Every structure is written in structure tokens, then in C-alpha cells.
Amino acid sequence: MAISTRGDVKDLSLAARGKDRIEWAAEDMPVLRLIRERFIKDQPLKGVRMSGCLHITTETANLAITLKAGGADLVLCASNPLSTQDDVAAALVSEYGIPTYAIKGEDEETYYRHINAALDHKPNMTMDDGCDLVSILHTSRSELVENVVAGLEETTTGVIRLKSMEKAEVLRFPVLAVNDSDTKHMFDNRYGTGQSTLDAIIRSTNRLLAGRTLVVFGYGWCGRGVASRGHGLGANVVVCEVDPTRALEAVMDGYRVMPGVEAAAIGDILVTVTGDINVIDQDHLEHMKNGALIANSGHFNDEINIPALEKLATNKRRVRDFVDEYTYSDGRRVYLLAEGRLVNLSAAEGHPASVMDMSFANQALGAEYMLKLAKDLEPRVYTIPADIDKEIARLKLQSMGVRIDTLTPEQEKYLNSWESGT
Template sequence: MTEHDIKDQSLATGGRFRIDWAEQEMPVLRAIRERFEKEKPLKGLRVSACLHVTTETANLMRTLQAGGADVVLVASNPLSTQDDVAASLVVHDEIPVYAIKGEDDETYYKHLSAAIDHKPQITMDDGADLVSTIHKSRREALETIIGGTEETTTGVIRLKAMAKDGALEFPVIAVNDSDTKHLFDNRYGTGQSTIDGIVRATNILLAGRTLVVGGYGWCSRGIANRASGMGANVIVTEVNPMRALEAVMDGYRVMPMTEAAKVGDIFVTATGDIHVLDTHHFEVMKPGAIVANSGHFNVEINLKGLRKISDGDPKLVRPFVEEYSINGRPVYVLGEGRLINLAAAEGHPASVMDMSFANQALGAEFMMLNAETLKNQVYTIPADVDMEIARLKLEAMGVGIDKLTEEQETYLNQWQEGT
């Protein structure tokens, strides 16, 4: 049996059904897998992936394996693992998986160590915990690594900080910065799945409620848009004047969090920064305020500070809903402050992850072909690869587009002809 640390192998059959269901919605990744099976561009490549263990990720792992890669998968978040998916990958695909939904921090880092013990040549991260651990405490692993890929905004922020400080020891592809990732996954995927997680956890009606979104990056844009579409009154908080101005022009109220905290019914953070919701915000919230996070790490909500000002230990009043009491006034935290779309729901729909994971698969191939010429910096997947993923997605959706005529191409590539 393949080495692993998962909850229950008997869940494998149900996991396979769900993985196959997701695959139907992932035609771009399927096309890449068909090519990989023929060409084996990743033959012999050891890949350690630290990603959310979901049905969509399973299809990425199968694609890398089809390309000849030797893959190990660990969870990038303690609450995001789908245990039946982990079981299916171990039992049916013989892919080593180290992930258990609800694992404690000690187990989480033990699993990260298992990924590093694989002696990867390429790392595949969602939040940069794997890369960070290698640089901090497992530097012997740097001997074999040629490069990596990073899936999410939070991870890219960390990696760019490392590169700026001269601490990054190998090149990394910022998958998150591809247009076919952040314009679609972050906006439409996060928008829908975040609302899905909040509603599944609470079963509340959004219409007529005031929902506060922390930040107005692509993820927050999607959350604000979907919440507004369901009848919520949306407030946006921002530190960036340009994004704040855009939120105003998009029709949302914009104000500091200190003001929004007094009037919001539901709060969602999605910034990638720490303590977006802090103790002084909790102290002025309405009784029954609901707090959730859709940024990668639970640090966006100051949970330690919340515990300190609470009357006692929180009570679990529903699955993924903890009630804190501040002077007798309840405040509800969803999913332990972790990614609510994966803690309480199933994450992004497969059709949008199709493009994100197409970027991951092609990013690994690009890194294998070009690692020797790349510096220890953060790179974006080439624009032509990004454009090809968009073309394949449109084709799979049955959508046709125009093509420039020779006359139009000539006009766009000259300067002499004016009005």
C-alpha cells in the first residue's frame, strides 16, 4: 500500500465518484492530461504539492502523474481536506497523501515534513507554507529543488517579500498572477464558494442584511458582487485609495472598519493581511454578528484577542459555528476563522478550478523546461500560455470569438495611418 496518513481508506469509492464528477467540469485540464499521457513531459520529476485536498486538486494530481511526475500531496489548510478524496488518491491512484480534515497544528507540520522528505524537485504551494518551512528549518531540501509554483494571493505576497529580501533560494511561478487564475478563480470562484460556505454553516438569509467585506481585491470583488446579488447591503473596507474608489464607483458603501463594525451583520475578510478584524472591532459589533474569513490564513481575524475579551470559552452551536460572548453579547465565528468556503463547503466549483489547475500543470512543465535560466525570483506564466488556457476554455464552453483580418492586424501594428 502507498504510504499515507489519511482518515479512512474505506471512503475511497465515494471519493472516486466525486473526483470523476468534478472532472466533467474540467475540460481544459483533461485536454492537458491527454497530452501529458502521450508526451510524458514530467517523466521522473518529483513534485511535492501542498494544496487543498479537494476533488479538483485530485484531478490536478492525476494530470501530473499522467505526465510522468512522482507526486506527493499534503494539505495546505487543516480544515480544507475532503477525506474521501484523500482516500481515493491513495487507494485508486497510488498517490501518497498526508491530509486529515481537522488535523491539529502538530499533524499539519508533520505532514509538511513528509512532503519535504520526498526530496522534491518542484514544490507546488497554496499559501507558501511548504516553501517557508523549507527555507526556515529544512534547508537540506534546497539541494534538489529546481523551482516551484504558488496558487494563491497570500502565498505570492509572502514569496515576493522573500525575493525582495534576497531570501528566496529558487524560482517560483506565481500561478495566482495569471489572468486565467485571478480574474476568474479569485473573483467568481471565491465569490460563489464563500457565500456557499457562510450559508451552509448558518442557513441564514442574506437579503436585507448588512455584509461587510474586508478588502476589495479580486476575491473581495467576487464576494461583494455575489452578496449584493442575493440582496445583501454591502459595505467595503479598504486601505488602498484606488480600490476604495473603485468600490464606491461599483455602488458599494466604503468606510473604515471601525465604523463598519458597528453596523454590520456579517463580516468577511479576504485581504491576506493580519488582524483585519481586531478586538476593538469585536467590542462594538451588534449582538449576533457573524464573522468569517475567506483569506488563506486565519490570522485575518484576531482570534487570540477575541478569546481574551470573551466571557469564557466559545461554544460550538452548529457545525463550524462557534459562539463567543463579550459581556453577554454573542459574536459568531465560522470555521475557526479559516477559509470558510473550504471549511464549511466544498471550495470553488470545478469549472473555475479547471483554469487555475491548468496553470499549475503548465507551470510545472514550464519550470522543468526553463529552471536553469530563471533567477531566484517570482515569475508569471507567459502570456501566450495564459491566452491558450482561455482559448481552450472558450472552446470547451462552445463559445466562438472573432479573428482579426489581415487589414485589422496591419492597422494595429502601424502608426502612420490615423483618422
């Protein structure tokens, strides 16, 4: 373990490899590159102290480089104990001069020590993925809140927590829900989570999906993506939902929909993507067939009732990297992937750079936007303006060589009038 005043990473000698991979990801992030070029000239974040609690990946590194290019004084820590790419963390420290506190597989004590190290930076702006940093800032480090003018939140789980804080009237500064912008949740959550989740399951197990029953718990944007990609690989997809509208949508999309306990009895691969607790609970675990694979692609490992699984099992062993076998008293064996943590970042590399290009463009432009308006905003959760969202989509299309139509003056007038009728 290498410890320095500029961070805490596993091994600084990994930095050269990390730099190569960061540059590889950058090739597929043209929108963020365009933003970085403008940031270098305009310096919109000059002098702003930022603390970011994010997944330390090649894509996040490109965001961090962009923020620093815009003048930000940035410190990073990991937002999940298993999602860090150690070579990237090393490169951020030694190649790019961005203090980073992140080690893949760090224990809980280290995880929270790293968050507190990032908060020692006394940030003016926070950038979170899951709301752990903001939660600690409002509790054990509340003396630092007065320095913070605004925050940004990357993921669904974090937005849920922030809205709960807003409702309870304990949120003390405005936060931008980056996750809720169209160019984030419609693409990152659906295409990114869909591909990366199945990538992780296949990498960690080498199991064929074709002909298997894939059970998806939750049919939000992430669930839609997992179901779609599973179907594309030949799996028989079953969806479990509590929301009648989403359940109906899943039926109309051609999937079987049934209660979770029924699905648990037939599922070969079961994936949670809800942001809630005990989505796979003891009842589900008791009904599972021999050989079932269980994975979570939500932010926290609360979606699977792991303590109940531990009690049901008479034996546990690690059979492959990121695969733990639990044997029941009747001889059935079920397999938990990545300790129940978000499987796509634990057992694989997370979302492809192309889709994170839009997500992190939202982060970069969102930081600029919030800094400009923070003094006029109440301590609430906000969504990025539609014009910024559409500009990101326009830049993405441009980078892909895709052209679209524009409205004629006649069409614009028609859409803004009320006189014309049948």
C-alpha cells in the same frame, strides 16, 4: 485513522466515495482533461519528483492525476488543517496511487508533520498554496533546496510571502506565481471565492443574506467576488479598504465604503479577504452588534484577531458545525465561523470545478513551462507567459461552445503600425 507508507489519511474505506466525487468534478474540468490527454502522450514531467502542499479537494485530485499522467512522481499534503476532503484523500492513496498526507481537522503538530513527510520525497519541484512548504524548505529543511529546480504558488497569500523572500534575497529557486495569471485571479479569485464563500456561510448558518448588511474587508479580486455575489443575493454590501484606488472602484461599483470600525457596528455578516493580519481587530470586535457573523476567506486565520475575541468573551460554545458562539460581558453574542480559517474550504467544498479547471490548467502548464526554463531563470517570482494564459482562456471558451472573432490581416497591420493618424 489509517496510516500507510503511501500517506496518512483518516479512513481508507472512504476511497470509493472519494473516487465518485473526483470523477464528478472531472466532468466540469474539460481544459484540464485536454491537457491530461496531451501529457499522457508527451510525458513532459517524466521522472520529476514533485511535492505539493495544496487543498486536498476533488479539483486538486484531478490536477494530481494530470501531473501523474505527465510522468511526475508526486506526493501531496494539505495546505490547511480544515480544507481536506477525507474521502478524496483516501481515494488519492488507494485508487490513484498518489501518496497523500492530509486529515480534515488535523492539529498543528500533524499539519507540519505532513508537510515534512511531503518534503521527505526530496522534490525537484514544489507546488504550494500559501507558501508553507517553501517556507519550511528554506528554513528547517534547507538541506533539500539544492534538489529543487523550480516551484509554483497557487494563491495570493503565498505570492505575497514569496515576493517578500525575493526582496530579502533569501529565495533560492525560481517560483511561478500561478495566482497572478489572468485566467486564475480574474476568475478563480472573483467567481470561485465569491460563490464558495457565501455558499459556506449559508451552509454553516442557514441565514438569509437578503436584507442583511454584508461587510467585505478587502476589494481585491476575492473581495470583488464576495461583494458581487452578496449583492446578487440581496445583501446590503459595505466595503472596507486601505487602498484608495480600490476603495474608489468599490464606490463606483455601487457599494458603501467606510472605515472598518464603523462598518463593524452595523455589519450582520463580516468577511475578510485581504491576506493581512488582524484585519478584524479588537476595536472592530468591541463595536460589533449582537448576532454578528464573522468569517475569513483569506488563506490564514490571522485576518481575525482571535486571541482578542477570546479575551472579550466570557463564554464560548459550539452551536453548529463550524459555528462558535462568543458571549460578551454585556450579553452580546458574536459568531465565528470555521475557527477563523478559510471558510469556503472549511465549511463547504471550495471553488466549483469549472473555475478550478482554469486555475489548475495554469498549474499543469506552468509546471511544464518552469521545468523547461528553470536552468535559465534566477531565483525570483515569475508570471506565466501571456500566450499560455490566453491558450487556457481559448480552450475554456471552446469547451463552453463560445466562438469569438479574429483580427483580419488589415487589422493586425493597423495595430502594429504607427503611420496612420487622424
